Amino acid sequence: MSNSIQDLKQLLSEAEVWDKTMEFKRWDFIKKENSTDTNLYFVDEGCIRVYFTEEAHEHSLYFGYEGSLISALDSFLSGNPSSLCIQCINKTKVRVISKTTFKAFLRQNSVASNLWMEALSELSLWHLEREKDLLIQSPKERYERILKRQPLLLQKVPHKYIASYLRISPETLSRILNS
Amino acid sequence: MSNSIQDLKQLLSEAEVWDKTMEFKRWDFIKKENSTDTNLYFVDEGCIRVYFTEEAHEHSLYFGYEGSLISALDSFLSGNPSSLCIQCINKTKVRVISKTTFKAFLRQNSVASNLWMEALSELSLWHLEREKDLLIQSPKERYERILKRQPLLLQKVPHKYIASYLRISPETLSRILNS
Numbered sequence: 001m002s003n004s005i006q007d008l009k010q011l012l013s014e015a016e017v018w019d020k021t022m023e024f025k026r027w028d029f030i031k032k033e034n035s036t037d038t039n040l041y042f043v044d045e046g047c048i049r050v051y052f053t054e055e056a057h058e059h060s061l062y063f064g065y066e067g068s069l070i071s072a073l074d075s076f077l078s079g080n081p082s083s084l085c086i087q088c089i090n091k092t093k094v095r096v097i098s099k100t101t102f103k104a105f106l107r108q109n110s111v112a113s114n115l116w117m118e119a120l121s122e123l124s125l126w127h128l129e130r131e132k133d134l135l136i137q138s139p140k141e142r143y144e145r146i147l148k149r150q151p152l153l154l155q156k157v158p159h160k161y162i163a164s165y166l167r168i169s170p171e172t173l174s175r176i177l178n179s
Numbered sequence: 180m181s182n183s184i185q186d187l188k189q190l191l192s193e194a195e196v197w198d199k200t201m202e203f204k205r206w207d208f209i210k211k212e213n214s215t216d217t218n219l220y221f222v223d224e225g226c227i228r229v230y231f232t233e234e235a236h237e238h239s240l241y242f243g244y245e246g247s248l249i250s251a252l253d254s255f256l257s258g259n260p261s262s263l264c265i266q267c268i269n270k271t272k273v274r275v276i277s278k279t280t281f282k283a284f285l286r287q288n289s290v291a292s293n294l295w296m297e298a299l300s301e302l303s304l305w306h307l308e309r310e311k312d313l314l315i316q317s318p319k320e321r322y323e324r325i326l327k328r329q330p331l332l333l334q335k336v337p338h339k340y341i342a343s344y345l346r347i348s349p350e351t352l353s354r355i356l357n358s
Contacts, residue, residue, distance in 0.1 A: 077301075121299060125252065125253055127309075131310060132240075134314065136233050
């Protein structure tokens, strides 16, 4: 988790502006396909996968675990329904803040507003690196880039999802991990 | 170009804060590999490609043409050298603003600051859609998504780069265009 997100979480906790806490069982959906969800979720415990489906194929976009800030980014930003699914892949506990509460908080708090701007910059940077991950042809290099950038991901997320995230088969991932 | 970027450009022009105007010939580099470039470029004329190289292979990341705001996003945000190359694929004219000037302007102008926050949100959304483009398996669907989201791209950018952007061969692109 980046410093700006961590500091923002701290500010939100100090101001006690969380709308609620929610608990989910393994395989529960926080958001299903084609629904609208403009909440932000701070993960206190558990593991979350965000993906979309192309015909029968599920494409993993990003993951959340302890300390992550997760949303259905497109629905959060646009306010429209989106194809993204948010699913808990373990028992999960999150703190929830609605976009309305969040925006009101940012308007009142210029430090939080600057942290959010920083977080959005980091998010763009993160997406750019992810885009490079997807374009790079060597599976081993893709794996090494993730290991360097998101070392926790490999500890927190089951390998079959990591493989899908890296666009390789679970067998290829095992081979890389054992080499 | 999104409305927030357009409005921001308008504000920068009214305040006359551009650091300079630059002109480039076809194939000129605005930024070469492993250099640092924290400028923002507003394209007045021409066409720009941003890419990185993996061994001998060039991966196109994004393009700029009349009205676009372009930077080496990673170098701009981090202030560090980056692997991105910015190359003019036509005779190109840009207005340049340094990160220092830009940040000072945002600090003084809360309207501009809010527009920039909106632009960063749109950028994240754009990246998310691009990530989906890269994951989707059907070349025709990839093409149709781009056509819908960035119709100008197909008019402004030579087809060989569009093909590379779509991760298909120029022949496959011709087949899609003629079908």
